[in-house]
Amino acid sequence: MIHHELAELFDNMADLLEFRNENPFRVRAYRRASAQLAQLSEDVRTLDAENRLTEIPGIGQDLARKIHEYLATGTVVEIERLKQQVPPSIFLLIQVPGIGPKTAAIIAERLKITSLAQLEAAAHDHQLCKLPGIQEVKEQKILKGLALVRQGQHRRTLGAALSLAQRLIEQLKALPDIRRIEIAGSLRRMKETIGDVDVLVSTAKPAAVMRQFTGGAWCRQVLASGPTKTSILTTDGMQVDLRAVKPEEFGAAWVYLTGSKDHNVRLRERAIRLGLKLNEYGLFRAASGRRVAGREEADVYKALGLDWIPPEIREDSGELDAAADHTLPRLIEAKDIRGDFHVHTNQSDGSNTLQELADAARRRGYEYLAITDHSQSLKIAHGLSEAAMTAQLARIAEANSTLRGLTLLSGAEVDILKDGRMDYPDRILKQLDVVIGSVHSGFNQPEATITNRILSAMRNRYVTFIAHPTGRLHGQREPYAVNLPAVFEGARETQTALEINASPTRLDLEASAARQAVAAGARIVLSTDTHRLDHLDHMTLGLGLARRAWLEPKDVLNCLRRDELLAWIQQKRNRP
DNA sequence: GCCGTTTTCGGCCCGACTGTTTTCAGTCG
Numbered sequence: 145m146i147h148h149e150l151a152e153l154f155d156n157m158a159d160l161l162e163f164r165n166e167n168p169f170r171v172r173a174y175r176r177a178s179a180q181l182a183q184l185s186e187d188v189r190t191l192d193a194e195n196r197l198t199e200i201p202g203i204g205q206d207l208a209r210k211i212h213e214y215l216a217t218g219t220v221v222e223i224e225r226l227k228q229q230v231p232p233s234i235f236l237l238i239q240v241p242g243i244g245p246k247t248a249a250i251i252a253e254r255l256k257i258t259s260l261a262q263l264e265a266a267a268h269d270h271q272l273c274k275l276p277g278i279q280e281v282k283e284q285k286i287l288k289g290l291a292l293v294r295q296g297q298h299r300r301t302l303g304a305a306l307s308l309a310q311r312l313i314e315q316l317k318a319l320p321d322i323r324r325i326e327i328a329g330s331l332r333r334m335k336e337t338i339g340d341v342d343v344l345v346s347t348a349k350p351a352a353v354m355r356q357f358t359g360g361a362w363c364r365q366v367l368a369s370g371p372t373k374t375s376i377l378t379t380d381g382m383q384v385d386l387r388a389v390k391p392e393e394f395g396a397a398w399v400y401l402t403g404s405k406d407h408n409v410r411l412r413e414r415a416i417r418l419g420l421k422l423n424e425y426g427l428f429r430a431a432s433g434r435r436v437a438g439r440e441e442a443d444v445y446k447a448l449g450l451d452w453i454p455p456e457i458r459e460d461s462g463e464l465d466a467a468a469d470h471t472l473p474r475l476i477e478a479k480d481i482r483g484d485f486h487v488h489t490n491q492s493d494g495s496n497t498l499q500e501l502a503d504a505a506r507r508r509g510y511e512y513l514a515i516t517d518h519s520q521s522l523k524i525a526h527g528l529s530e531a532a533m534t535a536q537l538a539r540i541a542e543a544n545s546t547l548r549g550l551t552l553l554s555g556a557e558v559d560i561l562k563d564g565r566m567d568y569p570d571r572i573l574k575q576l577d578v579v580i581g582s583v584h585s586g587f588n589q590p591e592a593t594i595t596n597r598i599l600s601a602m603r604n605r606y607v608t609f610i611a612h613p614t615g616r617l618h619g620q621r622e623p624y625a626v627n628l629p630a631v632f633e634g635a636r637e638t639q640t641a642l643e644i645n646a647s648p649t650r651l652d653l654e655a656s657a658a659r660q661a662v663a664a665g666a667r668i669v670l671s672t673d674t675h676r677l678d679h680l681d682h683m684t685l686g687l688g689l690a691r692r693a694w695l696e697p698k699d700v701l702n703c704l705r706r707d708e709l710l711a712w713i714q715q716k717r718n719r720p
Numbered sequence: 721g722c723c724g725t726t727t728t729c730g731g732c733c734c735g736a737c738t739g740t741t742t743t744c745a746g747t748c749g
Contacts, residue, residue, distance in 0.1 A: 169732055173721035204722050242738090244747050277746090281739060329749090342749085368748090370737050375748095385749080387736090400734085405749065412733040417725090423734055 151182035160226045162245040163234050176202040185659035187629040233258050241289040250275050264290050295381050301618050303648025303685050305338035308380050319356045321349040328401035332455045334688030336651045340383035344401050350388035357386050393425045395440040400424035406460035414448055456691035475691045480703045483512035486671030492517035493525035495676045498543055504677050506550040512706045514578040516555040519567035522584055551706055553577040562586040564600035573606035582611040591625035598631055602640040605717045609641035609669045612652040636665035639716040641701055646686030647673040655692035662699045669701045
């Protein structure tokens with residue numbers, strides 16, 4: 145999406161300025177603008193058209209003009225001109241851990257390097273340590289950094305990082321000197337992708353904990369290690385940063401280590417205005433240095449005049465103002481979820497029987513579960529013929545006659561065909577409680593075509609929600625070209641919900657898009673797209689995304705009671 | 721380059737670790 149392009153453009157601009165040794169605050173302004181654009185919860189074209197770009201925090205007159213220029217022409221002259229004046233290799237070089245703008249400048253200017261392979265060759269030939277400010281140790285460090293880039297080029301998906309981190313935490317908990325241990329960083333904020341895992345411990349013996357951490361079986365390589373802070377690469381190839389503090393510092397440290405960076409900056413600026421100083425050790429009076437708070441997160445926020453802010457929304461996107469005004473949203477929680485809407489049985493491409501899925505859903509305390517196998521055209525997933533779907537309906541009805549405490553909703557994940565028609569006729573669809581519309585074909589169609597397919601599906605009165613609205617698969621497939629603002633508007637108009645698909649490689653809609661959808665008046669469905677029993681657990685990821693999107697129970701269909709839900713679905717079917 | 725319960729100009733968060741240095745710049749988060 146276009147706001148991601150702008151985010152990258154401004155991040156590049158920040159790199160360029162840093163490389164040229166320009167005013168660091170100007171660099172920061174571009175970085176902050178980039179972060180804001182990446183998570184923009186409104187359509188940037190609309191904001192531009194309505195002259196409201198400067199409403200985005202960190203966007204002033206100048207950056208608004210550059211955004212406008214980019215939207216109008218596809219480029220920003222000033223940035224392009226600056227790019228001409230620096231060696232193109234700097235964008236490559238600063239990707240390498242240990243190489244920042246200063247080192248990149250020296251390497252790029254003295255050796256005419258144009259690729260990471262050349263950088264590696266130069267390091268092996270000991271060309272780097274002939275440069276000023278670089279000795280052999282630094283050269284070796286760059287080689288290690290290069291190896292890291294090669295291994296972990298892609299950020300991990302939230303689901304993968306979460307399970308690896310939880311396993312590691314279980315092992316660390318067994319260490320003798322750890323009093324308390326918690327996940328922090330982007331993982332705690334439930335970002336869609338995770339670069340490294342941050343872990344915070346409280347201990348009276350930090351040095352001992354650091355020794356145990358680097359000496360454990362999980363440690364493949366120590367990247368940096370000091371008395372209170374250590375970074376390692378685990379045997380899974382994941383970078384983990386461990387920070388140790390005293391119990392009375394834990395809350396302040398947890399705030400600091402959870403971030404986001406911009407959220408922290410806002411907190412610290414606020415502290416200064418209040419005559420206080422905030423760091424990872426606590427909140428202090430600026431004048432006397434006397435400690436005001438630090439043991440618990442809530443104490444720190446409270447002393448700053450703020451309600452405690454849930455980690456998922458600590459992104460400098462309005463949460464501080466809301467916390468000061470006591471208007472933070474009551475974010476959706478696991479206990480609000482009454483059911484799952486997107487589940488495949490072994491009749492199509494799932495692994496489990498109807499009964500197994502029903503039992504698992506009941507054990508989770510769900511009130512309802514929609515059974516949604518694939519439709520006939522999706523041969524690769526054994527989509528059900530009309531006859532097979534009719535038989536499936538009978539099985540669901542039969543299962544419901546014996547089930548207690550859980551209702552199975554009959555449903556289907558129905559392909560939206562290349563021409564926009566649904567893959568079952570209405571006489572089938574009308575028999576289903578829940579109809580999912582999905583794009584599984586024609587991914588390369590132009591934006592207008594795909595958007596119209598989805599809009600025409602939404603106009604079908606039997607379609608309850610649109611699954612994975614962008615089709616993106618992390619690390620495998622780019623999103624198809626779709627006009628999301630038009631889809632959001634269509635969703636509102638036709639009373640069709642939109643899915644946050646919690647499957648780890650999908651996470652689609654992403655959080656900023658979901659926030660935009662709800663702002664446009666659409667309802668959201670959280671679903672796991674389960675193909676195997678344990679996939680039901682992915683609801684955790686969907687919840688994380690929903691919380692990042694500031695969603696409250698009223699925004700999400702899963703929070704409705706069964707009768708409320710069916711009434712909501714019926715409402716659309718009854719529309720003129 | 722942004723921004724204002726102190727400001728339309730003059731500020732702008734804070735600290736750990738590393739390597740190259742003999743007191744600190746660079747990098748990272």
